[in-house]
Amino acid sequence: MKFVDKAKIFVKGGDGGNGVVAFRREKFVPMGGPAGGNGGKGGDVVLIADSRIRTLLDFKHKIHFKAERGQHGSGNNKHGKKGEDLIIKVPVGTVVTDAQTGQIIADLKEEGQKVIVAKGGRGGKGNASFKTSTNQTPDYAEEGEKGEERWIELELKLIADIGIVGFPNAGKSTLISVLSNAKPKIADYPFTTLAPVLGVMKIDYGRSVVLADIPGLIEGASRGQGLGHEFLRHIERTKALIHMIDISDFAEREPVEAFNIINEEMGKYSPQLLEKPQLVVGNKIDLLSDRKKIEGLKKYFEEKGFRFVPVSLATLEGIDTLKKEIISLYEKTQKESQNVSKQIS
Numbered sequence: 001m002k003f004v005d006k007a008k009i010f011v012k013g014g015d016g017g018n019g020v021v022a023f024r025r026e027k028f029v030p031m032g033g034p035a036g037g038n039g040g041k042g043g044d045v046v047l048i049a050d051s052r053i054r055t056l057l058d059f060k061h062k063i064h065f066k067a068e069r070g071q072h073g074s075g076n077n078k079h080g081k082k083g084e085d086l087i088i089k090v091p092v093g094t095v096v097t098d099a100q101t102g103q104i105i106a107d108l109k110e111e112g113q114k115v116i117v118a119k120g121g122r123g124g125k126g127n128a129s130f131k132t133s134t135n136q137t138p139d140y141a142e143e144g145e146k147g148e149e150r151w152i153e154l155e156l157k158l159i160a161d162i163g164i165v166g167f168p169n170a171g172k173s174t175l176i177s178v179l180s181n182a183k184p185k186i187a188d189y190p191f192t193t194l195a196p197v198l199g200v201m202k203i204d205y206g207r208s209v210v211l212a213d214i215p216g217l218i219e220g221a222s223r224g225q226g227l228g229h230e231f232l233r234h235i236e237r238t239k240a241l242i243h244m245i246d247i248s249d250f251a252e253r254e255p256v257e258a259f260n261i262i263n264e265e266m267g268k269y270s271p272q273l274l275e276k277p278q279l280v281v282g283n284k285i286d287l288l289s290d291r292k293k294i295e296g297l298k299k300y301f302e303e304k305g306f307r308f309v310p311v312s313l314a315t316l317e318g319i320d321t322l323k324k325e326i327i328s329l330y331e332k333t334q335k336e337s338q339n340v341s342k343q344i345s
């Protein structure tokens with residue numbers, strides 16, 4: 001499954017219904033007045049940000065979207081029915097631009113945020129609407145207006161829910177590929193040499209967690225060495241972190257030391273990064289001869305307020321526990337962001 005972060009679609013509002021020319025025909029009224037109803041308005045094409053949609057994948061297969069047209073008016077002053085709006089769900093974080101002018105139409109950052117991308121045409125007036133004191137029997141009516149149409153571009157500026165940090169070789173990319181059914185690399189992410197690899201881990205029907213492997217967090221990064229600030233900025237947008245540590249016999253440094261160096265670097269860049277909840281994952285236990293070390297590390301991290309999960313991404317030992325911990329971490333961040341939005345509104 002490929003990660004689609006861009007799509008181009010054609011949208012067309014429904015045409016307005018035509019107004020009609022009609023006259024009253026009643027038994028004892030010889031010269032019936034005008035009675036042609038108005039056409040109904042065409043439906044709009046509306047995009048709405050929905051957090052249950054995580055990719056733009058669906059737009060690979062369907063690219064034409066047309067809202068319903070308005071019904072024509074009819075005699076007896078009956079107005080045509082309005083066309084239904086066409087609602088298209090897109091992921092939260094979708095930026096919408098007019099493909100021709102390049103103008104940004106909307107940045108759908110919030111859940112439920114909506115934008116009309118193609119207006120339906122106005123309904124035409126029936127001849128009854130044209131009756132005046134000087135023209136009692138107009139014999140003309142308007143046609144409905146055409147619905148707006150255009151090509152638009154959708155671009156997903158994905159905000160990962162959880163960032164994965166740790167020294168090179170700790171197993172960050174492996175974790176993404178083990179947990180997710182998507183192993184995408186975003187080609188044109190604004191990183192020069194390395195792009196964060198994103199993965200989507202399914203929780204259950206309709207719910208998933210987006211994970212980002214933030215590459216190359218190394219000593220000195222906060223001073224602008226190496227990849228520097230660009231990827232640290234990316235971590236800033238995630239709600240929680242998974243901190244991967246190689247705890248095998250062959251690790252280059254002691255687990256606690258590795259953990260502290262990475263946190264120190266993040267803290268130098270922005271102390272707020274350290275306020276994000278961190279789940280500590282001790283990886284490569286298949287290459288650990290002294291299993292007692294695991295208990296020691298668990299105690300150490302839990303005393304400091306961090307959950308600690310030992311795993312082997314090679315043998316998949318501990319992976320079910322890890323998945324449960326990630327889901328509960330994700331749910332915790334969801335609850336927190338709901339509380340924040342309640343406080344704001």
Ligand SMILES: Nc1nc2c(ncn2[C@@H]2O[C@H](COP(=O)(O)OP(=O)(O)OP(=O)(O)O)[C@@H](O)[C@H]2O)c(=O)[nH]1
Pocket residue numbers: 166167168169170171172173174175215216283284285286287311312313314315
């Ligand atoms: N034996 C063993 N090897 C592992 C385990 N997890 C990952 N590896 C191996 O460790 C190496 C590094 O893993 P990666 O997932 O590339 O590590 P990374 O943290 O993404 O590293 P960078 O891409 O350099 O930042 C790879 O050769 C993996 O196959 C594990 O649990 N056990």
